[in-house]
Amino acid sequence: MIGKESTAGRAAKFTFLGLWLVFTVFPLYWITITSLKAPGDIFAFPIAYWPENFSLENYSGLFGKADFGVYLTNSLIIATVAGAVATVISMLSAYVLARFEFRTKSALLMAALVTQMIPTFIALGPLYLLMTDLKMVDNRLGLILVYIAVCIPFCTVMLRGFFENIPDALEEAAMIDGLSRFGALFRVLLPVMRPGIVAAFIFNFVNCWNELFLSVTLMNSDSNKTVPTALNGFISSFNIDWGSMSAAAVLTILPTMLLFAFASRHIVQGLTAGAVKG
Amino acid sequence: MSTASEATDPTNPTDPTGPKKAAKDTKATTATKTGAAGNGGAPPVRKVQQGRRKPEFTARRGFLIAVFMAPAAIFVAVFTYYPMIAGSQMAFRHWNLSDLTDTSWVGLQNFHDVFADPAWGTVLGNTGIWVIGSIVPQLVIGFALALWLRRRFPFRGLYQALVFFPWAISGFLIGILFRWMFNSEFGVVNDLLQKAGLINEPVAWLADPDTAMFAVLVANVWYGVTFFTIMILAALQSIPEELYEASALDGAGKVRTLFQITIPYIRVTLALTVLLRIIWIFNFPDLIFGMTGGGPNNETHIVTTWMIKITQQGDYGRASALGLVIVAGLLLFAVFFLLATREKREVRS
Numbered sequence A: 001m002i003g004k005e006s007t008a009g010r011a012a013k014f015t016f017l018g019l020w021l022v023f024t025v026f027p028l029y030w031i032t033i034t035s036l037k038a039p040g041d042i043f044a045f046p047i048a049y050w051p052e053n054f055s056l057e058n059y060s061g062l063f064g065k066a067d068f069g070v071y072l073t074n075s076l077i078i079a080t081v082a083g084a085v086a087t088v089i090s091m092l093s094a095y096v097l098a099r100f101e102f103r104t105k106s107a108l109l110m111a112a113l114v115t116q117m118i119p120t121f122i123a124l125g126p127l128y129l130l131m132t133d134l135k136m137v138d139n140r141l142g143l144i145l146v147y148i149a150v151c152i153p154f155c156t157v158m159l160r161g162f163f164e165n166i167p168d169a170l171e172e173a174a175m176i177d178g179l180s181r182f183g184a185l186f187r188v189l190l191p192v193m194r195p196g197i198v199a200a201f202i203f204n205f206v207n208c209w210n211e212l213f214l215s216v217t218l219m220n221s222d223s224n225k226t227v228p229t230a231l232n233g234f235i236s237s238f239n240i241d242w243g244s245m246s247a248a249a250v251l252t253i254l255p256t257m258l259l260f261a262f263a264s265r266h267i268v269q270g271l272t273a274g275a276v277k278g
Numbered sequence B: 001m002s003t004a005s006e007a008t009d010p011t012n013p014t015d016p017t018g019p020k021k022a023a024k025d026t027k028a029t030t031a032t033k034t035g036a037a038g039n040g041g042a043p044p045v046r047k048v049q050q051g052r053r054k055p056e057f058t059a060r061r062g063f064l065i066a067v068f069m070a071p072a073a074i075f076v077a078v079f080t081y082y083p084m085i086a087g088s089q090m091a092f093r094h095w096n097l098s099d100l101t102d103t104s105w106v107g108l109q110n111f112h113d114v115f116a117d118p119a120w121g122t123v124l125g126n127t128g129i130w131v132i133g134s135i136v137p138q139l140v141i142g143f144a145l146a147l148w149l150r151r152r153f154p155f156r157g158l159y160q161a162l163v164f165f166p167w168a169i170s171g172f173l174i175g176i177l178f179r180w181m182f183n184s185e186f187g188v189v190n191d192l193l194q195k196a197g198l199i200n201e202p203v204a205w206l207a208d209p210d211t212a213m214f215a216v217l218v219a220n221v222w223y224g225v226t227f228f229t230i231m232i233l234a235a236l237q238s239i240p241e242e243l244y245e246a247s248a249l250d251g252a253g254k255v256r257t258l259f260q261i262t263i264p265y266i267r268v269t270l271a272l273t274v275l276l277r278i279i280w281i282f283n284f285p286d287l288i289f290g291m292t293g294g295g296p297n298n299e300t301h302i303v304t305t306w307m308i309k310i311t312q313q314g315d316y317g318r319a320s321a322l323g324l325v326i327v328a329g330l331l332l333f334a335v336f337f338l339l340a341t342r343e344k345r346e347v348r349s
Helices: A007-035 A039-043 A057-064 A068-099 A105-115 A120-133 A140-164 A168-176 A181-192 A194-210 A213-218 A227-236 A242-277 B003-008 B018-039 B053-090 B109-116 B120-149 B156-168 B171-181 B188-195 B209-236 B241-249 B254-265 B267-282 B286-291 B303-312 B316-348
Strands: none
Touching: A007 A242, A007 B120, A007 B156, A007 B171, A007 B209, A039 A057, A039 A242, A057 A068, A057 A242, A068 A105, A068 A140, A068 A181, A068 A194, A068 A227, A068 A242, A068 B053, A105 A140, A105 B053, A105 B316, A120 A140, A120 A213, A120 B053, A120 B303, A120 B316, A140 A194, A140 A213, A140 B053, A168 A181, A181 A194, A194 A242, A194 B171, A213 A227, A227 A242, A227 B171, A242 B156, A242 B171, B053 B316, B109 B120, B109 B316, B120 B156, B120 B209, B120 B267, B120 B303, B156 B209, B171 B209, B171 B286, B209 B267, B209 B286, B241 B254, B254 B267, B267 B316, B286 B303, B303 B316
């Protein structure tokens, strides 16, 4: 082990960890508390840190006045499908980039890095025209296709790191035993890579679930809106309806947070591999 | 690092040298192995002619590479690169939603307009503050958390799950959360600071040009520390315990161990994580968009939110010009950054 810690060192460490925990969790606590106050109490003095009366009015308003259930469903479908397809496609490209040496390899990796530098807004106009030509504006499949493309570069780089950590010998043994390369990939490599794949999928899902600008541009009708688009709608007017906003925020954060909580071990493990190789 | 120690922990998937070395070795012998399999009459998938093994193998290999790369390449080319390139040519045209009848070529006029804007200096300065003011605290706090989370303590798993969750929230929504907390009238930040006696009267955080950037940075630090913690924590797990034991035997203190063992060992990850984060923070208008919209008086506008503003005004030509400036700037930065860290990386590996 690393050298023994002094008592003072330990105290400092746990004080810092405690403070950071409070700082991290407090905004979430605060938005939740706000959402559970009756709309009138949100703007009452003194500010209540624990409301006397809990109310679900903000939440019922979301499903009554607005179609928040529809938005949640849309986001769920789009993020799940796009995240899963992007993971599968990235697995193939990551496998090749990890296992083979070829001339265009560094160019491909650079191309992946450059996608991270392109501001979304430079592509919005032409993308809209392209989707119009494909008859996929205001269409969930259209947004899914765009999101898949958004997810692929980082997902590929991440999974490549994971593949590189698995010795070649594993699949070579499988191939000598008569499996094809595909067979070796799917029956031998994938089970070993499960944490990495789960981490990659969660990253994709969260990215798609949270994406705002593309979805605002491509989805017009109310029945096709995603959650971030709906949230954006709450502030387009002069004032923010903080009651609805806070309730909507809680409902938006909850699914991804649960996903993170359940899979945090997988994420660290998965990124562990990706991180080491960059 | 001895081979014996590698063998003791074969399950550790994070050891950077063990599996890598193994992978390299096997890669080097792959060709001969396949050849041997063909010669020796071991069940070859396909009958291979002697002497022509290699070219055919290469052709099949090339085919496989192409097939596996194709889906990813097509998606990214069609939905990312094509729109970007199509958008780039708008930068050299008069392209304004207010008058779409005239989309003539105007050369570099749009670029000139971007740089000639009186607010450009402010926006550029803000971008610098935004990137540096975000990355430094994120890196320092993220590093500290990772060092502490490396060692077991009660409820570490729960702590990790709680501390990591900001990463799951969208930048836009984080902007909204902090906008509500920094609200001048009903904001909890003012209330807490007043209770603590740190301020006497409410501060209009987001309306005051002097405090708005600070508030936005607090939100971004809250969000971004997680990424560094996860990446560094992951990299730390690759440092062999023996190194620490040796340094403890040599009587090295904590600080010396940190700077002479920990940091040099994870330098590659550190450099690449910082590069990726700088690019992301630069290209991250979402949080500011949700929190201040660039105000007050442009004081929290960074280049990417500035681009949104120009787009919303309908001047696509100028917005695209600014977009190209951003991509070019980031590319230059990435190249310099990679060159500057390359030497060290080669020494390391």
